[in-house]
Amino acid sequence: EAQVTQNPRYLITVTGKKLTVTCSQNMNHEYMSWYRQDPGLGLRQIYYSMNVEVTDKGDVPEGYKVSRKEKRNFPLILESPSPNQTSLYFCASSNTLAGPAYNEQFFGPGTRLTVL
């Protein structure tokens, strides 16, 4: 089954404790992206990757890191989480080097993160 998986689905942590949210897709997509969803703000892009070893900042990259060492994986790293990073996070992928405008973005199920 074609899908984007994220782990963990739920995470409660404390301020300053490094964490990683994994994202993996099995569709051989070049493009991958991370979003955060907050009430009243919709989805905002954190980082995206056009291909392996190619990443770039989205609209709200502060406090986050990403890496793309393999085509299928795109982990999101919070090296020192803070309460304002409490949010619902989505990973997405798309199958064209030309970018997501031309094809559907496939979304993972989401990771609900709470930073105390």
Next chain:
Amino acid sequence: AQSVTQLGSHVSVSEGALVLLRCNYSSSVPPYLFWYVQYPNQGLQLLLKYTSAATLVKGINGFEAEFKKSETSFHLTKPSAHMSDAAEYFCAVSGTGTASKLTFGTGTRLQVTL
């Protein structure tokens, strides 16, 4: 820069009634426009997309949207609402460059009542 505005954060309709969710876009270039749906505790799923082929776009589950350049709108409609349509709906816009990204609206939560 592209942006979208969704009018109404909450819309309530009766089962069987017309669904109309509003989206207006702002773009300096001809845009690509999308509607996504998010069911409770799930990720986003594409409903339909406009990529300049036809102004009236039909999607899944009986939804459709019409691109109106003169009004800079891309409203989502469904003739008859079902209880299963209760969800959050997001309009999104993208430009046509090679590094285009999706910019989402703030979402509209659709409630369907008996």
